[in-house]
Amino acid sequence: MQRIKRPFFARSVHEVAPDLIGATLLVDDVGGRIVEVEAYHHTDPAAHSYRGPTERNAVMFGPPGFAYVYRSYGIHWCLNFVCEPEGSASAVLIRAIEPTSGFAKMRRRRRLEDERLLCSGPGRLAQAMGVTRAHNGLPLDRLPFELYAREGEPEVVAGVRIGITKAAELPWRYGLKGSRFLSKPFKAP
DNA sequence: TATGAGATCAACT
DNA sequence: GTTGATCTCATAC
Numbered sequence: 001m002q003r004i005k006r007p008f009f010a011r012s013v014h015e016v017a018p019d020l021i022g023a024t025l026l027v028d029d030v031g032g033r034i035v036e037v038e039a040y041h042h043t044d045p046a047a048h049s050y051r052g053p054t055e056r057n058a059v060m061f062g063p064p065g066f067a068y069v070y071r072s073y074g075i076h077w078c079l080n081f082v083c084e085p086e087g088s089a090s091a092v093l094i095r096a097i098e099p100t101s102g103f104a105k106m107r108r109r110r111r112l113e114d115e116r117l118l119c120s121g122p123g124r125l126a127q128a129m130g131v132t133r134a135h136n137g138l139p140l141d142r143l144p145f146e147l148y149a150r151e152g153e154p155e156v157v158a159g160v161r162i163g164i165t166k167a168a169e170l171p172w173r174y175g176l177k178g179s180r181f182l183s184k185p186f187k188a189p
Numbered sequence: 190t191a192t193g194a195g196a197t198c199a200a201c202t
Numbered sequence: 203g204t205t206g207a208t209c210t211c212a213t214a215c
Binding site: 048051054055056070071072073074075 | 196197198199200201
Binding site for chain 3: 162
């Protein structure tokens with residue numbers, strides 16, 4: 001498998017997001033195939049970067065190809081990939097993964113048997129893969145991250161984003177068509 | 190199947 | 203003090 005390098009992320013978040021569907025993401029050898037993502041652009045009221053830099057979102061304003069990890073609802077961690085030229089503060093939220101390696105670790109961390117629910121949601125996949133604040137600002141082309149390009153062209157579907165109230169109508173959610181590991185189904189065309 | 194509470198942190202009013 | 207890029211568990215249809 002071909003490793004994804006940092007320049008891959010130095011493009012519009014709207015190109016990078018669908019291109020990530022089908023790619024393989026591992027953190028300390030635990031992870032799988034990316035089946036669902038959402039794009040967040042700095043001009044987007046729903047993006048953390050919309051109102052400018054803060055201590056939390058500082059990584060989003062840095063160079064592309066780095067991980068932005070934040071605390072969600074005080075409970076969960078969520079993993080993003082920073083995109084576009086440095087300073088444009090756009091990122092892709094990784095929302096669901098089809099587990100392919102490290103099942104034992106994921107089950108232990110999640111205290112859950114059901115494979116389908118191990119990584120089907122941003123908070124769930126971060127917990128299963130052991131992603132925390134410690135990963136915020138780390139480069140995606142170096143350990144503990146491993147990111148491999150997809151082979152072939154998967155069928156990608158788009159839809160409206162989930163769980164947000166601002167700019168909720170924008171169709172910036174992308175998924176692998178027919179995957180049973182999506183956090184929620186995409187509406188039929 | 191669907192709705193509701195609770196957990197609990199950082200940004201914002 | 204309120205809200206949110208969430209998830210789990212409980213209770214009600």
